[in-house]
Amino acid sequence: MKCSACAFEAPIGKFRYLYNARIDSSITMRQCPQCEQWLAVDELLGEAKDVVNPGEAPWGKSAGIEGLAEDVQV
Amino acid sequence: MGQSTARTEKESSVEELKNRREWWFVAEKTRSKRLDYLRKGVWKKGAIGGNYAPGIKIDLTFPQLFIDKWQEHEGEAIMLQKAHALAHVLDNIPIFITDNSQIMGYIGSAPHNIVWHWQGISMVNEEIYNEEGIIPEPEEESLEILANLNDYWGGRTAVDKLARVLDPEDAVKFMSGAIGWGTPTSAATYSTKDFDYIFKGFEAILAEVEERMEETEEKLQGNPSPEILPLYDKLPRWEAMQIVLEAGIRYAERYARLARTLAEHFESDPERREELLRIAETCERVPAKPPRNLQESLQFDHFVQVLSRYETFEGAWPHRPDYIHGPYYDKDVNQDKRLSKEEALDLVGEHLIRTHEVGIFAPKWAREGLQGITGTWVWTMGGVKPDGSDACNDMTVAYMQAARLVRVSNPTFGFRWHPKVKDEVMRECFECIRHGLGYPSMRNDPVLVANTVHWYGHPVEEARTWVHQACMSPCPTTKYGCQPMRMASATANCAKMIEYALHDGYDPVVNMQMGPKTGDPREFKDFEDLFGAWVKQMEWLRNILVRTVNLGRVKDPEFFGRPFLSAIYERAVETGTDACDPSNGDRGNAWVTGFTWVENADSLAAIKKFVYDEKKYTMDEVLDALNANWVGYEEMRLDFVKNAPKWGNDDDYVDDLMVRCLREVSRHSKENRCPSNNTWPLLPENVSGNIHYANLVGALPNGRRLGDALYDGGISPGPGLDKKGPTAVLKSCGKFDHVTDGRAFLLNQRLSPTQLSGEKGYQLWKAYMKTWADLGLDHVQFNMVDDATLRAAQKDPEKYQEVIVRVAGYSAHFVDISRKTQDNIIQRTVQGLG
Amino acid sequence: MATCKDCKGFFAREDDQDRGDCVMRVTDPRQAYYKAVPVEADKDASKCSSFRKR
């Protein structure tokens, strides 16, 4: 897998697993061992999708009743 | 003219702020100057993401004063030795009076200090060297003081002593940190307090003690017999009670003296001088004598709380302040008109602030489980009187209004709802929730009174006096109902039940055989075999925790000693015993706190469906996936998350399993016995234990990986997994009996602030609450802050310092909790009502 | 030798003139308060940086 911040490449397991904010999404948070950035990783594809900054939620919003809580849908 | 224009401007801008739901600014604009000063003057004591705020220091004056006298009295009965040491602290610790304040008393020698209770566990004491920033200057000197203290206390703390009598295997497993949370000693504890008794005044209690001692001395002079032998041990205990009660009175007198000095020599403002003289008069009166007015009753109460927290780390605050102080409010405000409503509100608001500012050092693991706060200080509001009539009063309303003005994250309120609660009081509750405080939590009083009678046999009149013993568990505040010590150290990391059932009792995370060997699941022929293994692991887990806590409880008077608590416990005063001694009539009110509980039902349901019913996967495949922490099994994992039935959707497949698990636990709860020979029901709830245990619970069949937060607790559905709406959640939760199937059940719900605005919003909420009550649920609490605000707060924490959220049994400032916890809260489903 | 009783911050107790309170004004970054610590009237004040002659 390739870090989307610094392009460091290693097997996915080398990127420290942080957590999965949404159990029903395959996007997890991992940390690049080289630049220490938090990455949004698609576990199905084994790809780092994005760098995660404070406040960002690449996994989107819980299902529930949509449209009531304002949120960014991804 | 000018004034009224100014007011309209102020009002209109407040309206605007309300429309934008900027509640912190609404509070700032509407509260008195005094409350504004006092609120902003508070030093934040809760840890921020696990670390203390800059400027917070450990108080070293306290332990130094204590140990001076402690060593002088070496060899005396522990309660007496401690009484001497505490009295010395109370006589000499620096005290202070903050500008504008009217309620006195603080634990520590300056407002930015937190106390460190070093008599609990030496292991924790050793950690203090690694704490950055909280060692007072000059650091070298402080470190030397700490080292000397640790040298002396190593091996002498309560838990050190307990470890020597525990079964060694139990001790290793208990201390592994994997299965339980907390320490079985009253060195880290909380206690119910009976203010009907305490408000007699310390002088009256002293007279009672005196009488007992005289009686006893007379008996000791009489005919020698085995009956009189135990009396010899009682005398030093009574003496200890005398010493601390007298020291408590002197401590208050010190404030009276300071207030008088300030009035006479320092204060030039005549109004403040009046206040200082009133403070002096108040502190001369209480706690020595019964209170006569609201200021005296609040002051008496606060002195008692402060004195107990000098004695030990009281991590919760069982209390019912509206009930206790209501009559004094009524007398001052309604009858004598001695106080205006605004003046009363100032006192009530300050009561919240004085409580909020209390800080006690906690080790890192405890701070992680209780992010952002010092302890779970849930005050009980509303409810009924012993005769069953409505107990809500003007003070109930005043506390709710004051809470919105001072917006503290601690204490929070739990409201005892019952069918006779008036609409105006319900509106006050809703306003607090709507203002994003996350409290009050709503409790179903008839259900919980029945529950309290069912599990322990408390008489119904006594059960009706109940307060939240910690976040959730009701406890009567009566002579034999009061619980002197935290028994909830029997806090079970319940997800381990299913984890061990799937691993033959082995813990793959801490790498040791923990539970009994219940067999290789690959050999199980059907679901019943798996369930049987689960039952055995559940029983083992509860047994080891309950055993340890029972022992800790019985040994506490010998290993720790509570002179002050004993002096305010009627049954201890009467019998010359330590308050924690279960032989003095304690009826028992123990419970096992169940962290990470719902994972069991969801995991069992997934396996039942996929492995045994549909045979879509073999047990081999499931175990392989779990052992790989689902890495490389993402598709299968998503199948387990999305296509297996999940608790909270009114789906009988999984709900029936939940009920079955609870019934097994209930049966076992009656087999487990506390030292008073009473039961140990389960109480599912998490503080932020779901985050603390994220790295201690391995992958589970509900689709969770090692490292992921667990569900947010109690009987709350997994975040985002309750897809059928709020009524389905309530219906699932209503499928078991909240009286007989456990002690209490925490339910978190998120509601939309936009949907619940205005009168319509209140009516929607009220209808929801009716369904909740009709279904017989015992608890529900709400977060009403929208995702956009929470995300913005993550992005720009400086700007959102004051956003409060409900974490679990407590509220915290959102910016003080870790990102993992923040994300966990945001992921909770926002339920649309109506 | 200067002692506490010569200091402006010293307030003797009514019931015992040999003992009293050392009263001080403190302003920290968040709040202002008066602080009191018990002292003996005859305590040596030569090392006290807060001593203010009466």
Ligand code: SF4
């Ligand atoms: S301790 Fe110092 S400041 Fe206080 S009374 Fe004595 S000399 Fe004055």
Ligand SMILES: [Zn+2]
């Ligand atoms: Zn990188």
